[in-house]
Amino acid sequence: MVKETNLKKKRKTTNSEAEIEIDIYRKVIAFEEKEAENRQNEIDASIHFESCRDIKDMLGEIYKQKQEDPSMKNSNKELQTDIFIKLCIIKKLNRFDKIRHVFGRETMAGEKQKCDSIKLSYQNLVYELHHLVAETNKCLAFKSRDEDIELVPFEDFMRDAPSSLSKKFDSFNPQDREQEHSLRLARLEWELMQRKNLAQLCKSLQEEQKKIGQVLVDLKEKLNALRPLLLDVINSAKPLQEHLDISSKELRAEHKLSHLLPDPLYIFYVNILSYTNVYDLSLNVEILGDVEEAAQWNEVQDRDDTLVEDEGSEQEADTAEVEEVVEMKKRRHRKSLHQVDPMEEKKKSLLEVHPLSVEITAKLNCGTSVVATFQYCTKLKIVTVTSKTNISPTITGHAAREVLSGENILSELVKGDLGLDSPNPISKFQIKKVGVTSFQSLVPQIGYAYHWAQRVCGMDFLTKQVNCQEIGNSNVENIVKILFKRLEAKYNLACQLQMLEQNTLPKFPDMEKYPSNPQTSLTKWSSITYQKYCQSNFTQMFVEDEFVSPADLFYSLELTRGNATLHVLIAIKNNYPETSPLFSLCLNFNGVYDSSNSDEIRELEMMVNVNQENDTVRSAWVLSARLTLLCSYLDVYLESSDGKAFPQSVTFVKNICGRNRKRPYKFRKMGNGIFTHY
Structure with missing residues (x-):
């Protein structure tokens, strides 16, 4: 908009004439503003350039005429008039341009103000969002002290709490948050009631304890006063005991000797x-x-x-x-x-x-x-x-x-x-x-x-x-x-060893939890020395790792089935059965195999030494239990290796399983018993 401060100075006229002149000027200004708003910039620019070019041409023509005939003064008035008209057009176009610039600045100021208002509103919303998120996180992270209280289980609460607290939770839905919160409040209230009752009970018991303590103090004082009297009675009764020979002579002599002990x-x-x-x-x-x-x-x-x-x-x-x-x-x-x-x-x-x-x-x-x-x-x-x-x-x-x-x-x-x-x-x-x-x-x-x-x-x-x-x-x-x-x-170990010396597997408690009637039989049992144990090739790992010591007991046995023979060396610690017996195995079947050259024998050795989960593991009969399992494991191994030479006597589903081709050594008491994989 064109400011009114740019109005030309007017001549001093009467007030009515000035008002009429101002009103006309405003109308003209409003008309030009409306016309500038409706006109296109490209057209005005082309008119401007065309007017400038025409003025240039007219001035050139006037200059040319003056050069040809200096005496001609009034011959170019028409050209001058056209030039002035073109100048008026240029001035008008200039005013249109200024008006458009004013419009642009005012529009830009309005849009900028609107943008600032929107940005401020957005910042306010972002701040409110952050504030709400922070408050929400605080609410989610809130931890009340009642969460540290160990409440009675829900079943006990429903059973023991009064009906006024528990009746409304007969149809409790764990998915309902409000009902869950109400249940929490009810359980806390019940816990408070119980604690008050217990505090009252504790107070009464403490008072009773004080009374009993006082009684004990009185009795202790009486007992302390009684001891000197009893000593006097004992000393006074000694001559009578010796005369009547009431006390044991051996006991008296032994007590007399005790004073001479170091x-x-x-x-x-x-x-x-x-x-x-x-x-x-x-x-x-x-x-x-x-x-x-x-x-x-x-x-x-x-x-x-x-x-x-x-x-x-x-x-x-x-x-x-x-x-x-x-x-x-x-x-x-x-x-x-x-x-x-x-x-x-x-x-x-x-x-x-x-x-x-x-x-x-x-x-x-x-x-x-x-x-x-x-x-x-x-x-x-x-x-x-x-x-x-x-x-x-x-x-x-x-x-x-x-x-x-x-x-x-x-x-x-x-x-x-x-x-x-x-x-x-x-x-x-x-x-x-x-x-x-x-x-x-x-x-x-x-x-x-x-x-x-x-x-x-x-x-x-x-x-x-x-x-x-x-x-x-x-x-x-x-x-x-x-x-x-x-x-x-x-x-108990001696009883087992005596049966083993007779080449008989001993019976032991809880035998029904173990495989029954293994086909493998015990053919040889003997005790050996530590030196002989160390000389065996398949015991070197235990000797080098110091799993055995010269103070242990060492035994050798052979288990046979058909043309297969399992040579077993056993080391028994002095603290048996706290430490289970240690078995070393060597199988003679289509070659000689032990834990150093056969993964299958190593697995069999691991099963008999480590993987034991029955109750007999820590009892005094663990040796018999391990030997019974070893016989069954050997049956599983032979029958899963060569079913033609060794007819199946134990029940298992698969011979081997997994990438390691493990045998089914896991015994499960189902019916007569079945062996599965771990």
């Missing part, structure tokens, strides 16, 4: 006797030894118990004397010189054992018992154990009786404790001083120095605690339980 054996004797009396076990405790020697030992117990440390010069002198004696013996063959070896005397003194010892006898109902004798080495400051067993007459097999030897029963009562090393670090240097290279060589003379034996006697050399009643008391119960459990397991 401190470690005394702690063990008191704890084991107390435990036996409380739990009424088949465990007999007895003190062995000479009373007079024990009394003499008590007289000199205040003296120095350690070895007398000789000076280096004295040792050299003793060594020289020994060499002279040897030389004299070499030179004078006819004369026998009786000379005492000082090192032997020192060794004998070092291995001195207390005159008294404690003997315990653990007995089973079958008649088998183990007798363990605890001795105290006064110079080595350790407790050693010797043992023997009284085997039931029903056990006659050599391998079965070997299992029930005392060393096999007591060895590794605690994992890794063979009793062949001294638990006292000082002993290592003491025995070295008297010329003994290892403690193991002294075991036949003084017995096994088990670590558990030191602890039941109240000694712990790692913590430097000696003669500690708490250590002995805390270990006696555990060791006695392990001893009876080990003795029973060894007896």
